Amino acid sequence: MDIFCKIVNGEIPSYKVYEDDVCLAFLDINPVTIGHTVLICKEHYSDVVDANPEVSMHMFDVAKKLANRAINKLNAKGVNILTNCKEAAGQTVPHFHIHIIPRYDETDGYNPIFTAKENVDFEAVLKEFKED
């Protein structure tokens, strides 16, 4: 059983900020900013692509509500909402979850850096990637 299933079952405590029949949100134990929250599904799915679409849609709706709460109650100036999907993407807990990361300013602790690739053959990528 993974650590998030244990939180759902009440075997491990958490700083709960939201709960309904489908999902549960709690403060991340290693917060990158103040109010960094993890929203998890109660039923076990390993990641967003594994999750039942009704569950994931509901969870993104809840993530939006938590983002608004961070803006209204924590005075966040913005919010990053993200989900890491599989180990190669940085997922460390194999249980679908969405990070809600309130943002305050450029020194708030979270530094997502996008480094653009150079000389990309967009036509070749599109050929492989587009819908058949």
Ligand code: AMP
């Ligand atoms: P990820 O790297 O996307 O799988 O994120 C997993 C997140 O869960 C990390 O940010 C961890 O700090 C967080 N985490 C792991 N265990 C706990 C826990 N017991 N309570 C709260 N957050 C946790």
